[in-house]
Amino acid sequence: MIAVEGVVKRFGAHTVLGGVSLTVAPGEVVTILGSSGSGKSTLIRCINGLETLDGGRVTVDGLDVADPRQLAQARRLSATVFQLFNLYPHMTVLRNITLAPELVLRRPKNEVEAQARALLASVGLAGKADSYPGQLSGGQRQRVGICRALAMNPRYLLLDEVTSALDPEMTAEVLAILARLATQGTTMLFVTHEVEFARRISTRIVFLDQGRLIVDLPTDQFFAADGGLAHPRIRQFLSKMAPSSTVAGAPVSEILA
């Protein structure tokens, strides 16, 4: 379980997270919604140890990420997919995927490469193993980013706006893969602006507003008039998001079919 307990994060005088608590249990798909600047990325970065905390605690299966040694262990349990892919540009696609499993998990090279090739094939990139990230389209790069995360065999997948740098067609490619992962029971903590998609795949939705979690509800309750929609901030947010919550004009349900 990922447990975020009263996490405070400040940048200078600016409190970006003002005591956020959240849990993600195995098998859950938890979506974080919230407007730009509300602290979603910062929250993800507090979980994977890219930010230091100014208060509170984050544990991954009981491992405290504030402790360097426990963080090293925790990082073997969760894997992150980044908004801007963050691939290693000087390495082939295959090496991008195999690097951490080999170096960090110390798994045998041939086994990891076989898994990487299988993952690439599963996202339609079988022919790209020896390409460099710079030779791929954005959608292809993000699919590599997902393979890189999955090759860690993570218990938890952290995804921060993984489609927001992609055009609608590429977004659809990537969302289809995530939907498949969700149905396979992959545990995910998912930041997105694709509300309609989040509604389809999430077990729970939390809403972050100016560094505070104002709502944490099962998906159907989040969208119920007496649930999440009772909050004016959320209604306002959803009304602004609605037009972009479909991909290339088609409802997500059709894209995923």
Add this chain to the structure above:
Amino acid sequence: MRHAGFTWHDGALLAQGLGVSLGLFAGTFLIGLILGSGAAVVRHFRVPALGTLLHTGLELLRNSPVLVQLFLVFFGVPALIHQPLTPVFAAGLTLSANTAAFVYFIAVAGLDAVGRDQVEAARAFGLSRIQLVRHILGPQALTFAVAPLVGLAVNQLQVTSLVSVIGVVDLTKAGDILNLRTLRPFAVWAMVGVLYFAAAKTLTLLGNRWERRLRAHAAPLGL
């Protein structure tokens, strides 16, 4: 007084001098590379006191004449420790430290040029700092640094000629000896100059080849 003619022995003296120059260059450049890039890595990870100390020291070395550094080490240090230094040792020490200073600033720029986002990815995936340097930062920083490093190498090769003034029998000192014996300065110094040129040109060609190979590999990255 009759000028003494050139003998086969003179050729041997020049060859030996060239060997000393090249050896001194290769040795001190290698040590400078290791120390300079090591210091750059220390700075990159913001190791508190050590980083500042190294930075200040190397900044001093980069911004003072090599000849002054050489005199400081060869004449100054023995006065301090009441122990003479051999010319070769003093030369090796000075040139290594001086090279390290220039390598440091090149390596710092190279490390800074590597994108932050991929470094964060590597950290989030659990790579240790050493693994990060070895697999992510190092190879890419090298691609950025190779051109200035080749330039530095050619320059440091010429700088070795300064060690002749403290009595190291390098190519320049060999030329000096030859000149005094034959009293044919134009022929002697032209020959010495050609030898330096040949060595530097070879170095440039090798460096360029290395750079092209790195760049060919890096071409798809848009580095």
